[in-house]
Amino acid sequence: MSTPCKPQACAIQACLTKTGFDESKCTQVIDQLYECCGKFYQDKGTDARTPCCPIPSLLKLKLEQRNKEPLDARLV
Template identity: 35%
Template sequence: MSASRKKDPCKANACRIQACLNENNYQEDKCADVLEAMRQCCLKWHKVSLCCSGIDLEKPYLTEASKGAGKSEK
């Protein structure tokens, strides 16, 4: 039972996603870096992280187009 009480290794990333989406009117493209960080966490921890359910491990969120997007806007 103690295994279920351990801290989820990807929970902080999930919280960052929620904050980013909230700050950006839920436009996923503005949060690609945060989404990709979550995917990377889930690639490592998907077997133990409940936060990873629903994350597509095969789909990179950062593409060449999204890497440059948003940086020139700031």
Template identity: 35%
Template sequence: MSSDEPGCQAEACALQTCLNKNTYSPDKCNERVKQLYLCCQRFYKETDDKGESTACPMPRVVERWLKDHGGGAKSK
């Protein structure tokens, strides 16, 4: 991940662009949401859950979302 921008910022921006384009219809942006959460999972794994990014929810929220939506592997 780039050190000059917060972790997963590009994915968060892509999600925001999708939501703006689709008049805030999250169902049309499901793949972007998943990509953001997978990125956040990698980010937290790389930082031992100590990294901070305005683009990512807390680690336990990321893990729960991925568990509930059938994506990603456990980070620990």
């Protein structure tokens, strides 16, 4: 059985490796992971777990932060 959102999590790791761990160049793949995780929790419920996704409360916080301001690793 496949792990939910694993391709997206692996894409982040590949991007980080390719860019010398510059998160600001990987925001698109990070957003794709968060989108996948949001759908996972919507479909399976907030008690569901996958090692590729932050827990629902942390995912919600990260999404709120990204929607509030153009949070980019360059700013952190």
